[in-house]
Amino acid sequence: MQSNPNTELAIEAHGLIKHFGGTKAVNGVDLLVPRGMVYGVLGPNGAGKTTTIRMLSTLLKPDGGHAWVMGHDLVRDVGAVRGCVSLTGQYASVDEDLTGRENLVLLARLLGYSRRASKERSAELLEAFDLADAARRQVRTYSGGMRRRLDIAASIVVTPDLIFLDEPTTGLDPRSRNQVWDIVRALVAGGTTVLLTTQYLDEADQLADRIAVIDHGKVIAEGTGGELKASVGSGALHLRLKNPALLLQAEGILTAVLNAPVVAEADPATLMARLADTSKATDALAALSQAGIELEQFSLGQPSLDEVFLALTGHPAESEEKIGEQQ
Amino acid sequence: MNVSPDRPSRFASNEALNRALSTRLRPGQASAWTASLAFAWRGVLKIKHIPEQLIDVTMTPILFTLMFTYLFGGALAGSPTEYLQFLLPGILVMTVLFSTVYSGVTINTDVTKGVSDRFRSLPVWSSAPLVGSVLADSVRYLMAALVGLSFGMLLGFRPEGGVIGVVAGLSLLLVFAFSLSWVFTTMGLWMKTPNAVMNLGFMAMFPLTFMSNVFVEPETMPGWLEWWVNVNPVSSLATAMRAFMHGTFNLGQVITVLLASAAFTGVFAPLTLYLYRNKV
Numbered sequence: 001m002q003s004n005p006n007t008e009l010a011i012e013a014h015g016l017i018k019h020f021g022g023t024k025a026v027n028g029v030d031l032l033v034p035r036g037m038v039y040g041v042l043g044p045n046g047a048g049k050t051t052t053i054r055m056l057s058t059l060l061k062p063d064g065g066h067a068w069v070m071g072h073d074l075v076r077d078v079g080a081v082r083g084c085v086s087l088t089g090q091y092a093s094v095d096e097d098l099t100g101r102e103n104l105v106l107l108a109r110l111l112g113y114s115r116r117a118s119k120e121r122s123a124e125l126l127e128a129f130d131l132a133d134a135a136r137r138q139v140r141t142y143s144g145g146m147r148r149r150l151d152i153a154a155s156i157v158v159t160p161d162l163i164f165l166d167e168p169t170t171g172l173d174p175r176s177r178n179q180v181w182d183i184v185r186a187l188v189a190g191g192t193t194v195l196l197t198t199q200y201l202d203e204a205d206q207l208a209d210r211i212a213v214i215d216h217g218k219v220i221a222e223g224t225g226g227e228l229k230a231s232v233g234s235g236a237l238h239l240r241l242k243n244p245a246l247l248l249q250a251e252g253i254l255t256a257v258l259n260a261p262v263v264a265e266a267d268p269a270t271l272m273a274r275l276a277d278t279s280k281a282t283d284a285l286a287a288l289s290q291a292g293i294e295l296e297q298f299s300l301g302q303p304s305l306d307e308v309f310l311a312l313t314g315h316p317a318e319s320e321e322k323i324g325e326q327q
Numbered sequence: 328m329n330v331s332p333d334r335p336s337r338f339a340s341n342e343a344l345n346r347a348l349s350t351r352l353r354p355g356q357a358s359a360w361t362a363s364l365a366f367a368w369r370g371v372l373k374i375k376h377i378p379e380q381l382i383d384v385t386m387t388p389i390l391f392t393l394m395f396t397y398l399f400g401g402a403l404a405g406s407p408t409e410y411l412q413f414l415l416p417g418i419l420v421m422t423v424l425f426s427t428v429y430s431g432v433t434i435n436t437d438v439t440k441g442v443s444d445r446f447r448s449l450p451v452w453s454s455a456p457l458v459g460s461v462l463a464d465s466v467r468y469l470m471a472a473l474v475g476l477s478f479g480m481l482l483g484f485r486p487e488g489g490v491i492g493v494v495a496g497l498s499l500l501l502v503f504a505f506s507l508s509w510v511f512t513t514m515g516l517w518m519k520t521p522n523a524v525m526n527l528g529f530m531a532m533f534p535l536t537f538m539s540n541v542f543v544e545p546e547t548m549p550g551w552l553e554w555w556v557n558v559n560p561v562s563s564l565a566t567a568m569r570a571f572m573h574g575t576f577n578l579g580q581v582i583t584v585l586l587a588s589a590a591f592t593g594v595f596a597p598l599t600l601y602l603y604r605n606k607v
Contacts, residue, residue, distance in 0.1 A: 057448050082450040083356075093441040097376045098369065109365040110451050112354035121350075128347035138376060154445065158353055183344065190348040 005068035010035045010162050010193040011056060013074075017064035018051050025051040027217035028065070033195060033210075035161075038188055040208030041197040042308075048217040049197040050090060053164045056195070057087040070161050086160035088151050090167050096140040100131050100150050103139060107157045125153040129183070145176025152183055156192075163187060165196040169203060181207060201308060205229075213312060220312050228308060237273045237281050239288075240297040244269040250293050257284045263310075269296070274311065362455035363462065366446075370463020373433070374470070381467060384426040385474045388418045392475075395542060396482060403543060408483045415479040416496060416568035417541030420561060422475045423468045423504045424536055428528030430464045431511030434603075435521045443603075454600050461508055468504045472497055488574035496571035499584055503564050506588035509595035516602040541565050560587035 005012050011033035018026040026048040033039040043049050054060040056069055058078050067073075072080040087093075094103045101122050108118035126135045129149040139147060148168065155163055165184070169177040184207055187194055198204050204211045205225040213221040213228065221228060237258075241250060247264065254262045254273050258280055262273045275281060281300050288295065357365065374381060392414065400410030434457070437443040446456045476484075476493070486493050511528055518524050538555055545556040556562050563583040570577035 054444075059444055059448055079450060082448060085448070087445065087448045089441045089444050091441040093445040095369065095442050096440065097373050099376075102369075102372055106365055106369050107445075107449075109368075110357050110362055110446075110449055110455075112357045112361075114354070117354065124343075124347050124350075128343040156348065159348060159350060182341075186341070186344050186348050190345070192348075 005071050005073075006032075007071055008035060009033060009068070011039075011067065011069055011195065013056065013065065013067035015065035016052065016055055016062050016067060018048075018055060018060060019063050024217050026055065026062075029214070029217065029219055031067075031212060031219065033193065035193050036188065036191065037209040038184060038194045038196065038207050040204035040211040041195065041214055042199070042201065042204045042211050043197070043214035044199060047214045049214055050166055051217075052214070053087070053166050053195070053197060057085055057164050058082055059087070084161040085164065086155040086158075086162070087164045088155045088166065088168060090170070094139050094147065094150050094154055097138060099136050099138055100126060100142070100146075101135040103150060103154060104157060107154050111158045113157075121157060125157065129153045130179070143176075145172050145179065148172060148176065148180060149183070152180070156187070159190065160192060162193045162195065165194060167197050167199065170199065177203075213308065215312070221308075231311065235275050235278050236301050237275055237284065238265075238297075238299045238301060239271045239273075239295055240267070241269045241271070242294040242296045246293050247271065249291065250288060253287050253291055253293070254284055257287045275300075357451055359452035359455060362451040363458040366456050366459020367462040367466075368459075370433075370460050371466055374463070374467050380426075380429055381470060381474075384422060384429070385471050387425070388422040388475055389478055391421070392418050392479065392482065411479065411482055411484050412573070413569065414542065415475075415484045416572050417539075417565040418479070419472050419475045419497075420500060420565050420568060421536045421541055422471050423500055424507060424561065425529070425532055426468055426471050427464070427504050427508040428511050428525060428532060429467070430461065430508035431513075431515030431518075431524045431528055432521045433460060433464075433515070434512050435515040435518060435524045438516065439520060453604055457512065457599060457603055461505065461512070464508055465501055465505060468501055469497070472500060486572040486574075488572045492571045492574050496568040499567055499571065499581065500564065503560070503584055503588050506591035506595075509592055509599050512599040513595045513602065516599060535559065535561050539565060560584060563587070 009032055011031055013029060013031040016026055016029040016031075017024075029048065029052050031039075031041075031052075041049050041052065051060065055062050056067065056074065058074065058081050061075065066075075069081045070084045072084075074081055094100075095106075098106070104122035104125055105118045108121045109115070113121055123132075123135075126132045129152070131146060131150060131153070134142060134146060139150065142150065152165070152168070168180050168184070172180065181203075184194055184196065194207075196207065208225065210222070210224055211228055212219045221231065223231075237254075239250070239254075241247060247268065251262050251264070251271060254271065258273050258275060260273055260275060262271055264270070265272055273284070278300060285295070285298065392411075395414055396407045396411050400407035400414075404410035404413060434443075437446075437456070443456065447453065476497075488496070511524070514528065515521075515524050518527065538552065539559045539561040540556055541561070545553040545562075548556065560583065563580040567577050567580040567584055570580070
């Protein structure tokens with residue numbers, strides 16, 4: 001076991017384990033998160049993302065493994081870790097009965113601000129997060145996006161060195177999601193390291209400098225967005241046939257031309273093939289047209305999370321019960 | 328505000344965002360006392376924002392007071408006003424004890440909604456949220472008791488013990504309520520939903536309050552019930568309260584109440600703190 005943390009890293013975790021009864025929620029997670037970047041943890045529900053974050057933010061004690069957070073030992077130096085990290089949980093962890101302003105003042109007081117400074121800091125944050133108009137309303141009247149912004153504001157009353165954002169955009173409309181993305185970018189620009197979990201490859205791709213893919217409590221792939229996609233192939237060809245009866249024939253042609261596995265989708269007239277080389281897509285379309293198979297629709301898309309999972313694990317990113325949340 | 332045509336600013340001002348984020352001020356740690364007071368302030372704000380809880384626990388005793396005083400008062404004590412002198416201290420006990428259930432409901436709500444996650448990840452004394460919430464609850468108990476007392480006096484309750492007797496009686500009541508609320512915070516951390524805590528809590532309060540000497544003295548009850556009423560600490564509390572409010576002092580019962588309070592606190596406060604730190 002290593003005895004000294006690497007000071008270049010915001011998080012250094014080796015073999016983290018957390019079991020709940022017989023469920024291995026986290027089963028040996030290794031993470032090396034460099035300082036000053038957005039690090040994405042990607043995975044389906046129940047993969048162990050939330051449990052990992054709860055351990056790294058000191059809410060859960062690991063059953064095994066070792067980790068340093070901002071250079072502090074996660075288990076032996078809990079106080080120091082708490083002093084420099086901040087957590088925004090998956091469910092907005094703000095008090096619904098209080099107003100937005102009261103929530104922030106409370107946290108500022110708890111973080112050592114004087115009465116007066118608490119009020120000033122709250123006003124500043126409410127202004128910055130576009131919540132000034134709603135400051136005196138109870139949080140229960142807020143929309144999902146407002147609640148999420150308040151939640152993040154609450155996490156940066158004292159600007160942390162490292163912030164955990166657990167699925168910060170799940171359930172948000174596109175406009176609110178963009179606002180959260182802007183906040184994340186501003187945080188990193190200000191020097192904070194961000195670790196965010198997400199179920200969306202697109203989000204990880206947009207925001208994260210590096211991504212770890214988690215499944216069944218283990219990191220199964222790690223790298224930049226580009227590296228991950230390259231490991232999956234550069235994209236997927238989706239086809240929709242005019243005549244579903246020709247599906248088998250089309251599948252045969254595609255397999256031959258693309259030299260890649262072809263998957264039938266839920267819709268009986270559609271097929272999906274992963275491509276190592278996108279230029280082959282035109283060959284495939286030409287071959288189909290020669291065989292007289294007419295297409296209603298086709299698209300060449302970025303690989304989705306499902307495809308990444310299929311490629312990495314051989315099984316789709318199924319939705320399981322959220323193990324971490326039940327605790 | 329600078330709104331460029333190609334990319335509309337999504338915020339009132341991105342500068343405000345950057346300014347707020349660039350503050351790297353670390354004011355230093357809040358002391359255990361400051362943190363507990365901050366949490367107590369939160370609890371008091373909740374009384375302000377959800378007055379329903381207070382109304383909930385005060386309406387029932389008001390109805391009971393009216394009903395028992397005017398329906399049974401004459402038959403039980405000769406006249407409604409005379410019965411009220413006996414009944415009201417007990418009704419105050421009932422009011423406040425019922426509101427202790429909400430201590431458990433509040434803590435369960437914090438845990439199930441994820442609010443306690445944030446509190447627990449802060450660099451403050453880890454028991455501060457609990458201590459603060461129990462402090463705020465004491466404010467709520469006092470308010471409930473004062474509403475009940477004022478209503479009683481409106482109907483003709485006249486405490487012969489004067490201000491001193493009333494203050495002494497209420498103090499003893501608050502001590503007992505404080506100790507009992509730890510039972511419900513334990514329950515709150517044990518159970519899955521706030522509603523379950525409320526239902527079970529109220530269910531437990533019925534035998535504690537009704538099967539006591541709050542309404543009538545137990546002499547005419549069947550033996551087993553009389554036994555229970557006499558050992559029930561709520562009876563001791565009601566008796567001690569009556570004595571204080573009517574200008575006497577029942578040392579035996581006061582000691583019984585204090586011992587029961589110490590026992591509840593001694594067992595359930597550490598249990599609550601343990602569960603809060605380890606289970607959730």
